[in-house]
Amino acid sequence: MVEVAAVVGNASSQHHSGRAARRIVEDARERVADLIGAEPIEVVFTSGGTEANNLAVHGAWLARRADRPAVWLGSTEHPAVRDQAAVIEAEGGRVDWVEVDPAGHSVIPEIGPDAAVVSVMWVNNETGAVQPVAEVAQRAHDAGALFHTDAVQAVAWLPVHFHDSGADLLSLSAHKVGGPVGIGALVATRAASPTPVLVGGGQERGIRSGTLAPMLVAGFAAALAETVAEREAAATRVAALTERIRHGVGGISDTRVNSVAPVSPAIVNVTFDGLRADDLLLLLDAAGIDCSVGSACAAGVSRASHVLLAMGRTEADARSSLRFSLGHTTTADDIDRLLHVLPGAVERARAAGGVSG
Amino acid sequence: MKVLAAMSGGVDSAVAAARMVDAGHEVTGVHLALSRNPQSYRSGARGCCSLEDSTDARRAADTLDIPFYIWDLSDRFATDVVDDFVAEYAAGRTPNPCLRCNEKIKFAAVLDRGLALGFDAVATGHYARLLPGPDGPELRRAIDPGKDQSYVLGVLSAAQLAHSLFPLGDSYKTDVRAEAERRGLSVAAKPDSHDICFIADGDTGGFLDRHLGEQPGAIVDTAGNELGHHPGTHHFTVGQRKGLRIGTPAADGKPRFVLDISPVDRTVTVGAREELAIEALTGIRLTWTQHPVTEPWQGEVQVRAHGEPVPARIAVRGEHLEVELDEPLVGVAPGQAVVCYDRDRVVGSATIAATRRVPAPTEAGAAR
Numbered sequence: 185m186v187e188v189a190a191v192v193g194n195a196s197s198q199h200h201s202g203r204a205a206r207r208i209v210e211d212a213r214e215r216v217a218d219l220i221g222a223e224p225i226e227v228v229f230t231s232g233g234t235e236a237n238n239l240a241v242h243g244a245w246l247a248r249r250a251d252r253p254a255v256w257l258g259s260t261e262h263p264a265v266r267d268q269a270a271v272i273e274a275e276g277g278r279v280d281w282v283e284v285d286p287a288g289h290s291v292i293p294e295i296g297p298d299a300a301v302v303s304v305m306w307v308n309n310e311t312g313a314v315q316p317v318a319e320v321a322q323r324a325h326d327a328g329a330l331f332h333t334d335a336v337q338a339v340a341w342l343p344v345h346f347h348d349s350g351a352d353l354l355s356l357s358a359h360k361v362g363g364p365v366g367i368g369a370l371v372a373t374r375a376a377s378p379t380p381v382l383v384g385g386g387q388e389r390g391i392r393s394g395t396l397a398p399m400l401v402a403g404f405a406a407a408l409a410e411t412v413a414e415r416e417a418a419a420t421r422v423a424a425l426t427e428r429i430r431h432g433v434g435g436i437s438d439t440r441v442n443s444v445a446p447v448s449p450a451i452v453n454v455t456f457d458g459l460r461a462d463d464l465l466l467l468l469d470a471a472g473i474d475c476s477v478g479s480a481c482a483a484g485v486s487r488a489s490h491v492l493l494a495m496g497r498t499e500a501d502a503r504s505s506l507r508f509s510l511g512h513t514t515t516a517d518d519i520d521r522l523l524h525v526l527p528g529a530v531e532r533a534r535a536a537g538g539v540s541g
Numbered sequence: 542m543k544v545l546a547a548m549s550g551g552v553d554s555a556v557a558a559a560r561m562v563d564a565g566h567e568v569t570g571v572h573l574a575l576s577r578n579p580q581s582y583r584s585g586a587r588g589c590c591s592l593e594d595s596t597d598a599r600r601a602a603d604t605l606d607i608p609f610y611i612w613d614l615s616d617r618f619a620t621d622v623v624d625d626f627v628a629e630y631a632a633g634r635t636p637n638p639c640l641r642c643n644e645k646i647k648f649a650a651v652l653d654r655g656l657a658l659g660f661d662a663v664a665t666g667h668y669a670r671l672l673p674g675p676d677g678p679e680l681r682r683a684i685d686p687g688k689d690q691s692y693v694l695g696v697l698s699a700a701q702l703a704h705s706l707f708p709l710g711d712s713y714k715t716d717v718r719a720e721a722e723r724r725g726l727s728v729a730a731k732p733d734s735h736d737i738c739f740i741a742d743g744d745t746g747g748f749l750d751r752h753l754g755e756q757p758g759a760i761v762d763t764a765g766n767e768l769g770h771h772p773g774t775h776h777f778t779v780g781q782r783k784g785l786r787i788g789t790p791a792a793d794g795k796p797r798f799v800l801d802i803s804p805v806d807r808t809v810t811v812g813a814r815e816e817l818a819i820e821a822l823t824g825i826r827l828t829w830t831q832h833p834v835t836e837p838w839q840g841e842v843q844v845r846a847h848g849e850p851v852p853a854r855i856a857v858r859g860e861h862l863e864v865e866l867d868e869p870l871v872g873v874a875p876g877q878a879v880v881c882y883d884r885d886r887v888v889g890s891a892t893i894a895a896t897r898r899v900p901a902p903t904e905a906g907a908a909r
Contacts (some may be wrong), residue, residue, distance in 0.1 A: 220745070417877050463658055466610055484611040486573040536657035 192300070194395055196387055208398040212405035216369060219405075219412045221345030226368045227387045229396055229404075233336040234358030236370035237264040237303075239392060240332040240353040242262065243378025244301040247273055252300035252329070254278040258315070259494040260291055260308050266490070271521075282320065287444035288313035288495045292323055299329035306338035309490040310507055312443045312451030314342070321350030323344045330376050336360050336368075340411055341450050352376035355407075358400070367400035412514075413486055422450035422510045425519050430507055432523040436530055442492065444504060455497070455505040459533035462486055464506055467529040473522050475518030476507045503539040543567045544706065545655040546664045546734035547647055548601060548609070550594030551667030552721045552728045554707055554752060555601035559724055560708040561664050562605055567659070570602035570609040573651065574616040575642075578738060588718040595730050604726055614650055619775050621645040623739055627752045630775040634876025635695070637846065638737055644828075652704055662704045669694050669887075670710030676831045680887040685713040691844035692846050694830050695880030695890040705830070746784075749775040758807025760787060763800065766813065772849025774804050780817055780872020787811070817897040818869035824879050833857070834888055841882040842866070844873050844893065855881050855888075860892040869899050 193201030195209045199315045210224070217224040230236045243481065255272055257265055269279040282293045282304055288311045295515050302324035304315050317333050324331040332353035335344050340361050346354055349387045351375050357368040370392070372378065384393025411418075422461050433439050438457035456464060461477045468475055477486045488502035497505075508522070544566040546558035561568045568900045572595050587815040595611060602609035622642050629636035652663050652757070668683035677699055683689040693853040697705065709717055721729035740748045771789045776784065781799040791797055791813070798817055803811040821842075827833070837856035842864055843849075852867040864879060873896050 462610065462612065463654070466608070467658060469608055470569070484572070484599065485613045485615075486611070532657070532659060536654050 187479065191385075193398075194397060196385065196395060205398045207404045207448065209396055209401050209421075210396075213406040215340060216356075216408055217371075219408050220339065220354075220371065221347050221349075221373050222354075224372070225389070226346065226371050226373060227403055228372055228392050230368050230370055230392055231366060231394075232368040233262075233355050233360070234368075236284065236321050236357070236368050236374040237332075237334055238268060238356035239370050239378055240355060240372070241265055241268050241270060241301055241303050241378055243354060243381050243391070244330050244332065245277055245380075246379035246514045247377065248300035249277060249513070252298050254280060254299045256280045256282055256293060256295060256299055256302040256324075256329070257296040258282045258284070258304040258530045260284050260288060260310070260491040261303065261305055262309055262334060265303050272411065283522070284313070284494055286496050288343055288442065288491065289444075289446075290315045292316065292319050295327040295329060295503070298427070299324070299327055301332055301333070302328045303332040305334040305336075307342065307448045308451075308491060309337045310451075310489055311453045312337075312448035313339075314446040314448060318350050321363065323358070325350070337448065339408070341415065341422070341448050342417070342533055344451075345523070346371050358404035358407060359457055360526075361404075361407045361411040364400050364403040367397070367404045369404070382405065418512055419449045422512075422514065425510055425514060425516065426450065426452050426508075428519050428523065432526065436527055439530075442495070442497075450510045450523070453492075453505060455492075455501050456503060456530055456533070457501075458538045459461075460537065460539050461504055463533040463536050464529055468522075472522070473518075473525060476509065477505070500539045543659060543663040544569070544664050544852075545660040546570050546607070547573050547651060547666075548598040549666070549734075550597035550728065550731075551666065551733050552726065553668070553714075555598075555605075555666070555722050555726045556681045556717050556724070557664055557666040557706075557708045559599065559605055559606065560794050561706065561717065562607060562712075564753055567896070568605070568607045570605070570607050570708040571651070571655075572598040572609070572611045573618075573646065574611050574613045575615055575622075575646070577615045577619060579733040592735050597731065599728050600868075601728055601863075607718075612651065614646055617650050617817070618642070618646055618739075626737075627749065629747050629876050629886060631804060632876075633754055636858075636876045637878055638739070638873070639693050639846070640696055640878050641773040643693055648705060649696050652701060657825070662706050664706040664708060665832035666709055667694055667707050668705045668709050668714070673709055674831075674908075675682075679829045681710070682887075683712075684770075684883040688714045691882075691887050692843050692844075694854065695887050697877065698828060699831050700711065702830060708772070746776045749773070756807055758809065760785065760798075760809045760811055762791075763810060763812045763816065769810055770855040773824060774802050774809060776805055777802055777809050777873075779874035784876075784882075785811060797864050802874075807863060811884040813869065816898065817871040817902075818868050819871070819873050819896040820869055820899045821897040822864050822866070822870075822873060822879060822893050824864065825860065825894045826892045827857070827860070827862055828890060828891070830887050838883060840888065840889075843880050843882065844870060844877050850882060853881075862889075862895075 193205035195205040197533045213227045242260040253424055283291050306317050306319045307314050321331040332433045333351045334355045337343055337358040349462040352373050354371040359365045382393055387393050433454050440455045442453040488499045494534055544561045546561055548554045580724045599609050605906045616700050622638050626636050626638045655663055667690045668688040670681040682691045753775050759767050760769040760771055761767050777799045779799055795813050797803045797811040798814055800812045800816055809811050840855050841850040842853045854865040856863045875893050877893050879893050880888050
């Protein structure tokens with residue numbers, strides 16, 4: 185990292201420091217491509233998962249909307265995909281939704297011939313539900329549509345091979361694999377050339393303009409390499425820990441686990457009847473345990489998770505649900521502490537009142 | 542103690558939270574989202590409901606390095622404060638929503654939830670003092686007479702006060718601002734809030750129009766002569782002079798004021814300033830900051846947040862509070878709270894239900 189940090193050149197420039205910067209970026213590009221089963225030319229670096237998702241869906245729709253005005257979006261997508269619906273509709277497009285079953289897995293849609301792009305995430309970030317990516321990709325291709333998958337949550341725990349996945353477009357984020365914040369990638373086949381959503385100097389195949397930071401790109405590649413090397417062992421270790429959470433939660437009355445196989449080994453989403461998830465989060469936070477509720481508006485007011493609502497849960501259920509996400513640094517001791525604290529915290533949060541109170 | 546610091550995003554509550562941290566308490570910040578549309582930005586005026594305020598509150602909590610949460614109390618606020626505000630105006634009364642919010646939200650819904658979650662007390666940036674007394678904590682006026690907020694806390698019960706903390710009661714506002722600056726709190730220079738937080742543009746009449754619609758009626762004098770028309774009694778409050786829009790001037794040429802509002806026949810009665818003066822009032826919905834006081838006492842009453850206290854004889858008769866004023870008050874409207882003091886100590890409060898006018902001077906008196 186010291187070597188990279190010393191490089192201040194512009195990777196698009198012709199001079200010496202530009203060449204040095206470019207070498208770092210291209211080395212990283214080759215490394216990332218190799219790690220996810222793609223060719224280097226297919227790796228387009230972005231500022232992160234959000235930009236990759238916008239470029240993939242909005243960009244692909246812009247490129248093809250003349251004869252294909254529709255997009256299909258998964259109903260449980262991250263807002264970086266889901267909220268593009270409003271943008272695309274405002275620009276005259278049509279949005280259809282890929283619904284999910286009560287377990288949160290996508291129902292294979294009947295896609296019409298006017299679809300430009302279909303986007304279904306690989307792993308849901310709230311429930312961990314692993315989506316039938318290959319099947320949806322096949323259905324999209326049968327209809328002549330491109331297929332995009334947001335693999336931001338997947339790549340840390342599951343084997344992700346771009347060419348084998350059936351995807352034409354795939355989003356990655358460095359910080360979800362322990363890399364730096366502020367860098368990610370859209371992997372795009374040569375044929376899938378989305379229209380740029382940011383215009384400028386034409387870097388990154390002319391798809392994504394802007395000067396890249398070699399330090400971030402190199403950090404991304406290094407973190408991804410380490411993740412992939414340790415992925416199988418880490419997934420096995422973390423799966424055993426989430427299994428303990430499932431078992432522990434099962435011992436608390438009136439709870440339901442919303443994370444159903446096939447599922448990420450790193451996420452357990454639980455509904456605790458009769459409490460506000462906000463209150464349970466506060467109590468666990470005070471005990472030194474981090475967890476998350478669905479989502480929040482700009483002012484920070486928590487909202488019912490759109491993922492759980494899409495799975496057919498009620499508003500009250502959604503507001504009583506909490507997500508436990510495990511990472512590479514999560515230890516068995518952490519789980520012991522969680523399971524020690526959780527029953528009392530649930531009891532106390534229930535005493536403080538349910539979501540209607 | 543485990544203290545829940547209510548943080549509005551303003552300078553006072555930020556300094557209050559900071560002082561609780563300094564005092565060694567385990568402090569958690571909580572910002573109350575009271576609006577159903579917290580996206581709204583306000584400029585010029587300050588309120589409790591804007592995105593900017595929640596951001597400022599979070600920033601202050603981060604500076605203090607304390608946990609911070611946002612509690613969505615918009616449903617409770619809509620029912621207990623906003624709906625109540627509209628209903629009171631519809632009934633021809635003049636409510637104080639800040640008082641209602643303290644009574645039903647900050648020191649009720651928030652306090653109850655906090656206690657259930659294991660907190661010991663709620664701390665706010667109100668300017669008032671709580672001093673230990675033989676009968677429990679005594680609520681007293683702040684030392685800064687310009688900022689004293691004991692009036693809007695006058696509705697709190699002994700049980701609520703037992704779990705309340707007001708760390709700013711011993712301070713002057715100017716010192717609190719300087720302290721915020723010294724502590725590196727970015728809200729140090731933020732202007733004070735004055736308006737009703739849920740009426741973003743400050744247009745109370747327009748807000749009530751949207752909720753109640755136009756309900757035109759007559760403006761009459763005390764003899765029953767019709768002087769003009771109005772778009773709804775909710776545009777008026779007793780003692781109001783502006784906005785009457787009466788064409789013909791009074792016979793004596795003096796300005797006219799709203800004396801009475803009758804929502805049933807939508808009549809607004811106007812008259813001279815002298816006719817506004819009251820010498821006694823009756824209150825309902827009594828609250829006590831300690832045990833209820835059964836014996837009459839000579840104390841002071843205050844009927845507005847920034848009004849001057851007036852000496853009075855105060856007594857409880859059954860469910861009612863009877864107040865005989867030593868000096869007349871003007872512009873006292875049903876619906877306002879009367880807060881009763883014993884010197885600087887808040888004894889209790891009531892909602893004004895009726896007033897008794899100072900009798901008109903006799904012919905002999907007028908001739909003298």
